[in-house]
Amino acid sequence: MLFARTAPNPPDPGPAVSSSPRVRIAPSPTGTVHLGLARTSLFNWAYARGRGGKFLLRIEDTDRERSTVESERAILEGLAWLGLDWDEGPDVGGPHAPYHQSQRIDRHRAVAARLLEEGKAYRCFCKPEELAAMREEQMAGKRKLAYDGRFRDLDPTEAERRAEGGEAFTLRFRVPEGETRIADLARGEVVFDHAEVEDWVMVRQDGNPTYNFVVVCDDADMEITHVLRGEEHLVNTPKQLLLYIALGLEAPSFGHLPLMLGKDKKKLSKRSGDVSLDDYRNQGYPRLAILNFLALQGWALDGEHDLFTLEELVEKFDVADVAKAGAVFDIDKFQWMAGEYLRQETPAELAAHCAPFVASAGLMTADELEERGDWFVEVVRGEQERIRLYSELPGRIEHYFGPDDEVAYDPKAEKGARKREGRVETLLAYLEWLKGRTDLAEPAALGEATKTWIEERGAKIPELFQPLRCALTGMGGGRDLFEIIALLGAERTFARIEHGARRLG
Ligand code: GLU
Numbered sequence: 077m078l079f080a081r082t083a084p085n086p087p088d089p090g091p092a093v094s095s096s097p098r099v100r101i102a103p104s105p106t107g108t109v110h111l112g113l114a115r116t117s118l119f120n121w122a123y124a125r126g127r128g129g130k131f132l133l134r135i136e137d138t139d140r141e142r143s144t145v146e147s148e149r150a151i152l153e154g155l156a157w158l159g160l161d162w163d164e165g166p167d168v169g170g171p172h173a174p175y176h177q178s179q180r181i182d183r184h185r186a187v188a189a190r191l192l193e194e195g196k197a198y199r200c201f202c203k204p205e206e207l208a209a210m211r212e213e214q215m216a217g218k219r220k221l222a223y224d225g226r227f228r229d230l231d232p233t234e235a236e237r238r239a240e241g242g243e244a245f246t247l248r249f250r251v252p253e254g255e256t257r258i259a260d261l262a263r264g265e266v267v268f269d270h271a272e273v274e275d276w277v278m279v280r281q282d283g284n285p286t287y288n289f290v291v292v293c294d295d296a297d298m299e300i301t302h303v304l305r306g307e308e309h310l311v312n313t314p315k316q317l318l319l320y321i322a323l324g325l326e327a328p329s330f331g332h333l334p335l336m337l338g339k340d341k342k343k344l345s346k347r348s349g350d351v352s353l354d355d356y357r358n359q360g361y362p363r364l365a366i367l368n369f370l371a372l373q374g375w376a377l378d379g380e381h382d383l384f385t386l387e388e389l390v391e392k393f394d395v396a397d398v399a400k401a402g403a404v405f406d407i408d409k410f411q412w413m414a415g416e417y418l419r420q421e422t423p424a425e426l427a428a429h430c431a432p433f434v435a436s437a438g439l440m441t442a443d444e445l446e447e448r449g450d451w452f453v454e455v456v457r458g459e460q461e462r463i464r465l466y467s468e469l470p471g472r473i474e475h476y477f478g479p480d481d482e483v484a485y486d487p488k489a490e491k492g493a494r495k496r497e498g499r500v501e502t503l504l505a506y507l508e509w510l511k512g513r514t515d516l517a518e519p520a521a522l523g524e525a526t527k528t529w530i531e532e533r534g535a536k537i538p539e540l541f542q543p544l545r546c547a548l549t550g551m552g553g554g555r556d557l558f559e560i561i562a563l564l565g566a567e568r569t570f571a572r573i574e575h576g577a578r579r580l581g
Contacts, residue, residue: 097129105147109154109353115370121160122393133165172298196322199235199245200227222274247279261331262398292319331395337402360466365417373403415464423457430469437470458555475549480571489552499543503577519558547576
């Protein structure tokens with residue numbers, strides 16, 4: 077409960093000592109999972125899991141106009157897909173329910189009323205035009221843009237009377253004089269002069285409370301011990317800390333995670349590339365690669381190993397080791413990492429992950445994928461070394477599908493095949509020989525026998541292999557030719573060679 081964790085006075089804003097932390101993420105449901113949210117979630121999750129703590133999910137839906145149910149659903153789904161399970165939240169409940177900020181409004185109102193009564197907040201009757209004029213004046217005078225405190229000293233009885241008379245007002249926090257030190261877990265000591273903090277709005281004219289106010293109410297009520305969030309919130313921390321002090325509460329420890337930067341060293345945004353988790357899911361980045369890569373955005377295992385497991389992250393992660401400098405998002409490294417993870421999967425796992433991409437490329441239906449499951453796994457196995465993303469698979473295996481007399485020849489592969497003298501005779505002779513064999517489904521045996529056949533003809537391997545590969549796949553390179561023959565089956569292999577001999581003639 078909000079008033080239960082009262083600290084001895086004066087309250088100590090330093091780190092709260094807790095053996096089992098309670099951390100949270102508090103996304104606003106106004107979009108999908110941004111990479112920044114995914115990383116903040118990962119770090120909070122790892123922090124809790126490594127210390128026997130609790131990881132909470134609270135939906136900050138006080139901005140009614142911008143919040144949507146679809147976005148909330150997308151956020152929950154995205155984080156669950158990442159595997160960042162939460163112990164308390166809107167879907168799983170918990171001892172501090174409700175976990176929708178909008179449903180805690182009575183609580184927020186009660187806290188606001190208490191602060192008003194204690195004189196720690198006051199009513200401000202500034203009209204929007206008045207605030208705009210104040211701003212303009214400050215801009216013209218090249219002064220700091222801040223509320224000038226003009227209603228700070230209005231007699232409370234007078235303020236009460238005006239409010240009762242129906243005059244609109246906001247509730248502002250009365251920032252006391254002095255300075256406050258924050259022992260930021262990631263950045264070290266941050267000192268701020270209260271003069272830098274204006275008397276900020278806690279409750280708007282329409283009665284809706286603002287983020288800085290409710291986040292403190294909810295974090296306190298939910299007994300949050302550590303607030304780990306993006307650096308962009310550092311400007312809010314002084315306001316929040318002063319509110320804890322005003323409420324006589326022990327503040328949580330704060331740790332601000334460095335900004336994620338694009339290659340241009342500017343804050344990662346749509347301009348610098350894809351910023352939503354969905355973008356990477358849809359491109360077929362392996363889940364574990366995404367998590368590993370996100371962990372590197374501001375943290376390192378030991379400075380030597382870029383690849384590490386979630387278990388290692390959980391064991392070693394500490395906010396104290398989080399970098400202060402912004403983390404540059406390196407897409408090339410991300411793709412490399414995706415490939416590394418993809419290769420750690422078994423062919424069956426990889427096939428399952430690639431299946432949706434193959435289906436949406438129209439190569440196989442879900443039913444076909446099911447019926448020809450073993451065949452598909454074998455197709456995938458041959459590409460495992462050659463792709464980095466699940467989405468790259470369809471382009472690499474297209475040639476298995478479609479009519480045998482319409483295999484698309486890559487111009488370079490075709491040119492290479494055409495350079496081989498006697499290609500037509502070789503292909504046709506090989507076709508005849510092949511038709512007499514019974515080991516088309518045994519790549520190793522057929523490969524050996526083929527090599528002997530070439531030797532006996534006094535030919536060289538590329539004289540057959542290059543036109544043969546072009547005829548079977550249309551490509552210049554790829555997996556073992558005899559594996560391809562096994563996968564195509566006798567009939568389609570024969571048809572393709574026959575067609576190839578004609579086309580390459
Ligand atoms: N709703 C805020 C956000 O999504 C939460 C910030 C915080 O963690 O305090 O950025």
